[in-house]
Amino acid sequence: MVAESRKYVFDFDSTLTRVEALDVLAEITLEGRSDKEEIIKEIQKITNLGIDGDISFTESLEKRIKLLNAHKNDLDKLVELLRHKISKSIESNKEFFETYSDDIYVISCGFKEFIDPIVEAYNIPADRVYANTFTFDEDGKIIGFDEANVLASHNGKIACLKNLDLQGEVQVIGDGYSDYVMREAGIADKFFAYTENVHREKAAKNADYITPNLDEFLFVNKLPRKISYPKNRIKILLLENVHSNAFETLSEEGFSVELLKHSLTEDELIEKIKDVHVLGIRSKTQVTAKVLEAAEKLMTVGAFCIGTTQIDLEACKKKGVAVFNAPYSNTRSVVELAIGEIIMLMRSIFPRSTEIHGGQWNKTAANSKEVRGKNLGIIGYGNIGKQLSVLAEGLGMRVYYYDVGDQLALGNAIKCSSLEDLLNVSDVVTLHIDDNKANHNYIGEREINQMKDGALFVNLSRGFVVDISALATALKSGKIAGAAIDVFPEEPRSNGEFYTELKGLENVILTPHIGGSTEEAQRDIAEFVPNKIMDYINSGNTVDAVNFPNIRLPKQNNSHRFLHIHKNVPGVMAKINEVLARFDMNISGQYLSTDNEVGYVITDLDKKYNKDVIKALKKIDNTIKFRVLY
Numbered sequence: 001m002v003a004e005s006r007k008y009v010f011d012f013d014s015t016l017t018r019v020e021a022l023d024v025l026a027e028i029t030l031e032g033r034s035d036k037e038e039i040i041k042e043i044q045k046i047t048n049l050g051i052d053g054d055i056s057f058t059e060s061l062e063k064r065i066k067l068l069n070a071h072k073n074d075l076d077k078l079v080e081l082l083r084h085k086i087s088k089s090i091e092s093n094k095e096f097f098e099t100y101s102d103d104i105y106v107i108s109c110g111f112k113e114f115i116d117p118i119v120e121a122y123n124i125p126a127d128r129v130y131a132n133t134f135t136f137d138e139d140g141k142i143i144g145f146d147e148a149n150v151l152a153s154h155n156g157k158i159a160c161l162k163n164l165d166l167q168g169e170v171q172v173i174g175d176g177y178s179d180y181v182m183r184e185a186g187i188a189d190k191f192f193a194y195t196e197n198v199h200r201e202k203a204a205k206n207a208d209y210i211t212p213n214l215d216e217f218l219f220v221n222k223l224p225r226k227i228s229y230p231k232n233r234i235k236i237l238l239l240e241n242v243h244s245n246a247f248e249t250l251s252e253e254g255f256s257v258e259l260l261k262h263s264l265t266e267d268e269l270i271e272k273i274k275d276v277h278v279l280g281i282r283s284k285t286q287v288t289a290k291v292l293e294a295a296e297k298l299m300t301v302g303a304f305c306i307g308t309t310q311i312d313l314e315a316c317k318k319k320g321v322a323v324f325n326a327p328y329s330n331t332r333s334v335v336e337l338a339i340g341e342i343i344m345l346m347r348s349i350f351p352r353s354t355e356i357h358g359g360q361w362n363k364t365a366a367n368s369k370e371v372r373g374k375n376l377g378i379i380g381y382g383n384i385g386k387q388l389s390v391l392a393e394g395l396g397m398r399v400y401y402y403d404v405g406d407q408l409a410l411g412n413a414i415k416c417s418s419l420e421d422l423l424n425v426s427d428v429v430t431l432h433i434d435d436n437k438a439n440h441n442y443i444g445e446r447e448i449n450q451m452k453d454g455a456l457f458v459n460l461s462r463g464f465v466v467d468i469s470a471l472a473t474a475l476k477s478g479k480i481a482g483a484a485i486d487v488f489p490e491e492p493r494s495n496g497e498f499y500t501e502l503k504g505l506e507n508v509i510l511t512p513h514i515g516g517s518t519e520e521a522q523r524d525i526a527e528f529v530p531n532k533i534m535d536y537i538n539s540g541n542t543v544d545a546v547n548f549p550n551i552r553l554p555k556q557n558n559s560h561r562f563l564h565i566h567k568n569v570p571g572v573m574a575k576i577n578e579v580l581a582r583f584d585m586n587i588s589g590q591y592l593s594t595d596n597e598v599g600y601v602i603t604d605l606d607k608k609y610n611k612d613v614i615k616a617l618k619k620i621d622n623t624i625k626f627r628v629l630y
């Protein structure tokens with residue numbers, strides 16, 4: 001086997017650990033000194049100059065040891081701290097270090113005094129750690145290093161590896177230029193620039209391969225690893241300026257994330273989506289069947305909002321793409337804006353404000369009323385409608401509501417049995433129905449005529465549910481005394497020019513679909529949706545998916561998990577189990593969830609099995625998607 005004739009040479013600082021050990025030592029020894037930060041910066045500068053080969057390594061070491069002013073006793077503390085600073089993917093792949101123990105070496109320009117105890121826990125014995133050693137004075141103060149050690153000199157790693165005379169393919173894994181030079185000198189066969197903790201341009205530029213973590217290294221070398229598929233290989237495209245926390249959370253998890261400020265046209269998205277595994281959008285991006293045809297790798301779509309009609313949910317399902325949204329995060333923001341706008345409209349605040357901006361003082365009580373005691377008609381008594389109901393009652397409004405569903409009244413709200421009843425009675429009509437396409441032009445001329453003369457109208461739901469021309473006519477005639485409109489039948493993909501028939505009308509508040517655009521809501525969405533995405537990618541959970549059989553899976557315990565998505569036609573489940581039985585699989589759990597079109601079967605199995613079972617499962621007729629998780 002190729003793997004058996006291979007030797008793995010690891011760097012220590014910033015590769016096996018997330019940090020440079022001497023920087024940590026500096027933190028310890030300089031504790032309490034007023035010039036601590038300055039000295040640490042100086043040490044880091046010298047470290048980097050040495051790593052990048054810009055000053056000789058010996059010079060860098062001499063200078064740092066002097067500045068460090070460390071004592072033998074400080075080393076125990078350092079080792080303790082380093083134990084908690086092992087690189088994330090190194091720590092999770094401990095098994096690799098155990099299995100390939102005999103083939104793993106550490107060559108470092110650091111010091112054995114702290115490297116040996118750290119790597120011992122990873123089955124690397126001290127005699128396979130090549131590093132410098134400190135020299136101490138009689139009081140235990142570190143005064144220098146063993147200058148006879150090849151690793152204390154410039155390009156010492158080359159000499160060290162040469163002396164080792166390792167047989168077989170030698171792969172070097174490290175973050176610095178001093179690691180690359182072993183490959184350049186022809187002593188190592190391959191250099192993997194390790195960028196999990198630091199991306200050093202010089203090392204990356206010269207690498208045979210840039211590996212963002214050990215998972216990727218093990219994956220490309222077909223070595224056993226903790227996770228089935230390195231997360232850096234999973235590409236996430238976030239559009240429409242979703243909150244940067246989403247980018248950070250998903251990047252920290254190890255995914256490769258791209259964030260664009262705007263939405264994309266269908267053609268642009270078709271081009272871009274080809275190698276995307278996860279798409280994150282808000283309300284503008286249209287995920288059409290045509291887009292999905294090109295989305296060969298797409299696993300899930302995250303709508304960073306409530307509405308999902310911009311996504312062809314059926315086409316997603318047929319392709320095995322689970323869609324998630326954030327059904328609650330921005331509801332309070334919409335409600336607060338609705339309340340604010342109702343008060344502003346009732347008091348004719350916008351006309352008064354416009355006048356004074358134009359240089360006119362018009363102190364008047366005309367068309368200015370309190371909301372207290374007025375009738376508020378809420379159409380759509382869902383998550384938003386209900387919250388609004390409670391707050392409006394708190395302001396002394398009488399709440400009426402109408403919903404096609406059977407919704408329980410909150411507080412003293414009065415349920416209307418028809419839309420007409422609600423329109424007849426309301427001083428303010430506010431729309432909070434969902435984005436179902438059937439709601440197209442739901443409020444038109446007829447419905448407007450059913451409203452009280454001089455009623456106020458608010459729409460924070462979807463633009464297409466209102467006939468804008470009919471509304472404009474009613475506003476001009478005074479049938480409707482004022483309106484607040486946040487959503488429009490056609491909205492631009494990015495910020496810029498915009499025209500609506502409602503432009504310039506008196507007592508009309510126009511906002512660019514910002515009902516849910518508050519810092520709080522966007523932060524909450526940026527936590528909620530990425531969590532759903534990660535849960536689906538990492539464990540297969542589909543709880544709260546809007547288009548997919550929902551299933552909450554137990555934690556995967558020391559097992560492999562097969563996720564099989566198929567068309568829900570008779571016999572597929574039986575075929576899956578037939579294959580599992582044929583391959584003598586040891587099943588520890590099996591879960592199934594279906595809807596009319598799709599079946600989702602999850603099977604947890606013992607880790608040891610004939611890998612041909614995977615091919616057999618993928619071949620089952622009506623399979624849509626299959627993946628293995630571990």
Ligand SMILES: NC(=O)C1=CN([C@@H]2O[C@H](COP(=O)(O)OP(=O)(O)OC[C@H]3O[C@@H](n4cnc5c(N)ncnc54)[C@H](O)[C@@H]3O)[C@@H](O)[C@H]2O)C=CC1
Pocket residue numbers: 306307327330331334379380381382383384385402403404405407432433434435436439442460461462486487513514515516517
């Ligand atoms: N302006 C903005 O920035 C935001 C807009 N929204 C929009 O607000 C709307 C409401 O959101 P949620 O309350 O979370 O939705 P929801 O789904 O919880 O409630 C919608 C309610 O409307 C009812 N409904 C649907 N069609 C109806 C009809 N024709 N007549 C009467 N009732 C009908 C449903 O039965 C449901 O109870 C959605 O369209 C959503 O996209 C949501 C967040 C932000």
Ligand SMILES: O=C(O)CCC(=O)C(=O)O
Pocket residue numbers: 282283284304305306307308330513516517
């Ligand atoms: O904030 C957004 O992009 C869309 C808000 C919205 O309309 C929704 O959540 O449905």
